[in-house]
Amino acid sequence: TSSDYYKKVYNPSTEKVSFSNLDTFARRHIGPTPENVKTMLSTLGYSDLDEFLSKAIPEHILFKRKLKVQPEQGFTESEMLDHLHEIANKNKIVKSYIGKGYAGTKLPPVIQRNLLESPEWYTSYTPYQPEISQGRLESLLNYQTMVTSLTGLDMANASLLDEGTAAGEAMSLSYHNLKGKRSKYVVDTNIHPQTLNVIKSRASNINIEIVELPLSTNEGVLQLEAISNDVCGAIVQYPGTDGSVHDYSRVGEILHSKKALFAMATDLLALTLLKSPAEFGADIALGTSQRFGVPFGYGGPHAAFFATSYKYSRKIPGRIVGVSKDRLGKQALRLALQTREQHIKREKATSNICTSQALLANIAAMYAVYHGPEGLKNIAKRVFGFTTILASQIASHHEIVNTKWFDTLTVKLNGVSADEILAVALHEHNINLFKVDESKVSITLDETVTEQDLDSLIQIFTHGRLDTSQIQELPNLPHEFLRTDPILTNEVFNTHHSETSMLRYLHLLQSKDLSLANSMIPLGSCTMKLNATVEMQTLSIPGFNSIHPFAPIDQAEGYKQLVDEFEKDLNDITGFDATTSMPNSGAQGEYTGLSLIRQYHKSRGDYEKRNICLIPVSAHGTNPASAAMCGLKVVPVKCLENGSIDLQDLTEKAEKHSENLCSIMITYPSTYGLFEPGVKTAIETVHKNGGLVYLDGANMNAQVGLTSPGDLGADVCHLNIHKTFALSHGGGGPGQAPVCVKEHLKPFLPSHHFVKTPHSTKESIESVNSAPYGSASVIPVSYSYIKMLGAQALPYVSTIAMLNANYMLTRLKNDYKIMFVDSHASTNEGLKHCAHEFILDLREFKAVGVEAIDVAKRLQDYGFHAPTMSFPVAGTLMIEPTESENLAELDRFVDALLSIRKEIEAYANNEPLGMVLKNAPHSLEDVVSTPQQDWDARSYTREQAAYPLPYLKTAKCWPTVARLDDTYGDMNLMCTCPSVEEVVETQS
Amino acid sequence: TSSDYYKKVYNPSTEKVSFSNLDTFARRHIGPTPENVKTMLSTLGYSDLDEFLSKAIPEHILFKRKLKVQPEQGFTESEMLDHLHEIANKNKIVKSYIGKGYAGTKLPPVIQRNLLESPEWYTSYTPYQPEISQGRLESLLNYQTMVTSLTGLDMANASLLDEGTAAGEAMSLSYHNLKGKRSKYVVDTNIHPQTLNVIKSRASNINIEIVELPLSTNEGVLQLEAISNDVCGAIVQYPGTDGSVHDYSRVGEILHSKKALFAMATDLLALTLLKSPAEFGADIALGTSQRFGVPFGYGGPHAAFFATSYKYSRKIPGRIVGVSKDRLGKQALRLALQTREQHIKREKATSNICTSQALLANIAAMYAVYHGPEGLKNIAKRVFGFTTILASQIASHHEIVNTKWFDTLTVKLNGVSADEILAVALHEHNINLFKVDESKVSITLDETVTEQDLDSLIQIFTHGRLDTSQIQELPNLPHEFLRTDPILTNEVFNTHHSETSMLRYLHLLQSKDLSLANSMIPLGSCTMKLNATVEMQTLSIPGFNSIHPFAPIDQAEGYKQLVDEFEKDLNDITGFDATTSMPNSGAQGEYTGLSLIRQYHKSRGDYEKRNICLIPVSAHGTNPASAAMCGLKVVPVKCLENGSIDLQDLTEKAEKHSENLCSIMITYPSTYGLFEPGVKTAIETVHKNGGLVYLDGANMNAQVGLTSPGDLGADVCHLNIHKTFALSHGGGGPGQAPVCVKEHLKPFLPSHHFVKTPHSTKESIESVNSAPYGSASVIPVSYSYIKMLGAQALPYVSTIAMLNANYMLTRLKNDYKIMFVDSHASTNEGLKHCAHEFILDLREFKAVGVEAIDVAKRLQDYGFHAPTMSFPVAGTLMIEPTESENLAELDRFVDALLSIRKEIEAYANNEPLGMVLKNAPHSLEDVVSTPQQDWDARSYTREQAAYPLPYLKTAKCWPTVARLDDTYGDMNLMCTCPSVEEVVETQS
């Protein structure tokens, strides 16, 4: 990691032209040039990168184990694309009728190009800064509105990870709603098997007993009634996994009579025609919105939805967009009810969901906007009509098991086995059916089915042909199930049906949001690095996105190769022995990792006893929440003044709980952005007391090629590939979080009901997600990131990420207090420097009336996204620049902060300019429309408000609303699109 | 074309669900819904579309011949994509070493996604309104700067159509520079053959004699000297078409001694290393910038460049971006030197170029920005190094004909024929070489060549293998040709080398421009309709964009099918018998059509005699310019008060010139937007007098399926597919203009030197463009547009385009004078209505001091692009909404104009508000930064300036500079990126 070698890595062809291709990646990915690096090093007082590293990372931590990632010098961009297409071509695209919660769909090209493939949409973070996120907040509000309208319930969140985990959340909500006093949760036998698995996996750790009952039968209902005093809730699937459509009112009545909750897993397309869950008395409706425009992706990413009645509004897991007002009284959106979330409730939180599926929820919402209620109904009618025609044809040869349906038929075969008919379908028609058992198959139809496809299906089952001349009209749904209430009545779903109009709507929303296309997003703990086009292009490759997750594995050889290589590289990078790619978010990774640890203890007969998890007070809120979900008791560990884990406290607690110690969860470098020298001691202490060590990989971007969780001695870690490995954050998801483990945890890696993954063993835990590889189709993004950097450049990523952070720190340290870093330290203990992020301590300004939020909001006026606010320490900002930002951008950001420092001074001195902080951010409308007499009261100019530094006149992303009023929003909760009257009301 | 049938076309599935797929295109393309149409019709006083049409188009014009376009009901979007991929797969992608001005290149993915595939870049028009076009103006300025830096010349334009036409322009400039007094133009024999052909084609019509001389030999130079008194100029190719690099200083000296001009066709990549044309004394340098990131595309589109010394700045053809100031003194860009152009000079113009290749020039410029001077040199060095290694290997088996080279070797074969070696290359290595003659081949290397490719080439020629261990360093260019001056020194070429930085730069520029993603662009005569994503996606399909234009035709079966079907559909739509797809702009189409007419007369022995072209005074400036380029004498025909052609004047002139009448050029509906009833009489009159009729297809969007040039009796027309057929305008190109003809002109359709097109006959005219199908790779865009609408929906495009225009007209007519349309007319003559566009007459406001430009600029404050200004009538605005705009957008635009009408009133009454018109547009910086005391002088508020109507607070595209100062710019001509000092200077 010397400066000289960096020159070579940065530009392999500076000296003499080589035979290799010139479109190398490292110099495109890493912002600072070798000349910049020299400048920055000299600001820090160093002459070489190696020297800097040796001062920044404690010697016993800095392993620099040579990585094995191939090719060592990385693929060039064009080589990467060629290689990826080669892999993708090994996946066989077969027309899928497998169903089970995944259906074919058509992503409208205008949405594909202007949302899925638009960095303005996909590079932004979760909309924590609402004033510069009104675009995607509006789109997510559309999503919520769509879900409430179709389910008939009052409130919906802005997406969950997948149908399985959403069902898990329903169980959890039901359980906690009755304060954990009733331990039985009833699951209808007609639910998707993978959903049942995820429910079971979640139930197992907290001692909920899953009771499977056939709730669509009288018998099942009677059994439910019999145990109802012990039941906290039940879930049914509507339509069922076998395709049947059933009236579940009675189930709802029984549950309600006992104050238990009734949940329905359901299908949004079906709900455009079918009676809504609300009509059956459901308290919770959930499912996937995948078939609203989101490709299969071999399992993901797709957005799950989750809706409830108002009564449970404060218990809904995940993010909820709410309508509020800004400082000037204008209607404005923001994330509502944050008090429910784990960063507040920590181990008392009932859900650990953090990153969800924002980008995919936006696609689904836009799909509904584009089609509108009539368009969606037409699609649904056609699906139902085709299914019914198929049923009538098949019925003359075989038995249709379900008597009612929307899109799925279960067929009991006559004179032919399931295997035989699957073989005919595949080899003669390139069609996948779903095998229910030896004599039954099921068929799920969708939007993509054509007349020819229908004909093929009829051939497979009847050897006859489709004769459309015999069919006058497509059949209609039976009246008893037809919904009669209007759907999607809001203006937004009835306006943008031409492509021109849709394009403008997408563009308008995008233009309200700050993304990486505008400027840096220095969110500490989030690693907002470049999401390269080459990487993101992989999402549009049919060989990756068109495979059903439960397709026969010999049709997914490409994915197998991809996942194998990816997991191998991650093993290498983390210093671990095995990796599972199932978890699809960081929080899911934590949950998985802890479950593995628990399973390890179980295998040694220590499950009941070892139920304590140590967690430093500085940990991210998902850590304690995940631990609680795993049935662990959280024991907090103190931190010292200097930010390090209090090793004495740790030792005391580890020893005290030695009998019961399950694990510790550590983030490294610490959440304070420090390469704590004591980490190895901490790890040893926990091990000594029988616990295992979970390493939260959020800060892996400081480690790659320099040190690793495995080298440090940890047992398991998760990696947020949406942080460290360049998957874009999508405005709040998708994420994907492989979990890497040492050998002794390998036997427990999760299995999957339908797909035999290489990791499944008899000791495997149950699935943590619906799909075997989580959001499989994003894996190529991170895979290509790693492969383009290669073993050679990967360590420079971490090195430059650290250099960038320390450069900013150095430029800021005379004007702001930097937490925990003692730049005058003479020790070689690493605390002279931060790692890849650092914390500005703004608490001293409280005395003069300036809060962290004032600085955060004022940064918007400077065209920047605020750093992470008040995590891990209240009243602070945590800055993480990443390696992708170049020197000019770092300087702009520092200049903004230094300029704000003067404004703080002005405020402290009661100078008029100081008020810019309190009125920040200044929306365009505020600056333009405020009448002069009102403006005069501010005693600073409009120019000072909007263009405090000259660079802003060239480029500025403007807030579109003024500072949000959070209190108003939570007091006047509104989480669906306001009606026209409501808009007028708030505006006036 | 009834309203009822429109409902069916708009939504085939409203009544009952049909078997066909639901992703139909017509409802996505056409803005107004059937309900909107009803509302709009009632505003016009009609109850049915048919009724409206019968009143809007004279009965004898409204043919409504049923179109034959298949499939009749149109492909749906997904069917279209499937079909296109099927066609694309019939093209065989073979690694090309053919060269001849087309080289392989790598389009950096960040540019592909954020420029080529971004509607914000590709949907805008030529930047006639500079205040809302500063982004692409900056990019085009980068292009000019790049060209001047690499050629060493002072000035460059913002692109031409292709290398061949650029060479034609060089000849023309040389000829006119000496006032046409010298008739010989010398062409080096070492020039690309297709370039020679285009030069010849251009020369033939204006009696320039082309003299071919081997100017790299002593003999050739002596011959040049001998005839130099008659020579107006000469052109050489550097490096030559055989690959050789030669010192042409002597040629320059001879020419200059006679005041003749020295032109060089050259290669930008070579120029990063080689001495510049300026060093050899070239007055003109030209060529293609294709290899800077633009795919082959089977011939186009690519941007040609054209540079000269300052001396000829006012003679450069095409558009030039210049640096000027805005009203407030801030540096701002705009199109400079408009006085050179045909819309001013008409038949005295020396070039007809209008639409050029802006989008492709922007790609090339961004390619240079991304790579920077060092990156480009590295690419060039590698190309040269590989070529040299190859030469040294081949030399031991065959003879290398050219002794010096950059990227191309001509090989005289030893013991094997050219055909044999081509066959080996193709069948064993999937490689295309270029066959020079029976015993010679040539090989052109490029950026995409890998070590493996080099190995394959060596195998083909030597049966040996590449042994890199023998090669210590890649060879360097010989010193004598090495350039020593620095290149691309401007900051912009030395800043954006990381993808993050590049993305932000692309995003920044895009955000300064108004495109269809913002709001309607109602440019009359430009038809700014929806460019659907499905259509535009075709540009990224490798099967279409990766074929060399001179690849063996059996490798381009897909293109053959595509072009055949496309031409067949155009024949049907225009009512003609044959179509050529060669011309790549409207002006080129005109030139081609007139050439065909001249050739027709020639075939009848009437060439010399028939040299008069009648052109109505209202014609677009390209018409007379094209006629002049064809050697025709333009005789203007008057128009009547009511806008129609003065039939009496026409008759008189036709009869007077009856002996010499070559043709008439008519635009229909007329440039005034009228369905002139007299058009058939006009056509008959010209025919009667021996002339043929050229119909300018600019207004074809009013005709499709309703009437047609063929039905009207014309002989030939061109179609601007970048208008009528949904190809995006790219901010000033690409265009493509097929020319359709009646049977009697078919034998003359152009041929091509390298590719035998189906149309080539013994009587064919020479090529009008470098490539056989012009910008072939954009044809799929318009092809899919036609195929998705089908015979059924196409007539509704024109019908709704007309309805939209007449609806706006009706809402405006009480407040503005509408030219030529008499809404109270009771005749059925069509003048009660406009066609698809209409003209607002603003001349009455001159009396109170308000000019058309004030209204145009003020529209920017309303978030809109001004309609076409002062064409075809000075002091007016011509509005063309197109069918893609929906009722809401039409209303917004009308509301803006009505609001401006009140501001005019205010100005007339000396009310303070009136000044908004004169200060318009108000840039963001103006509104935000103008100090209050200065603003007070304006006596209207900032809000009135910026948000005159409420919708603007939701969505507004802001001008980034204030009104441009054109005079300053032309007086202080600066057409390259200003240096940092220059920027500072203008800003202060």
Ligand SMILES: Cc1ncc(COP(=O)(O)O)c(C=O)c1O
């Ligand atoms: C330290 C830390 N751990 C865990 C998480 C949770 O990851 P995810 O949002 O993917 O669930 C985060 C998220 O930002 C984090 O910063």
Ligand SMILES: Cc1ncc(COP(=O)(O)O)c(C=O)c1O
């Ligand atoms: C009436 C008319 N004819 C010809 C042209 C020239 O077409 P092009 O710009 O493609 O050369 C135009 C362009 O606007 C036009 O409006």
Ligand SMILES: O=C([O-])O
């Ligand atoms: O999203 C986070 O909580 O960092």
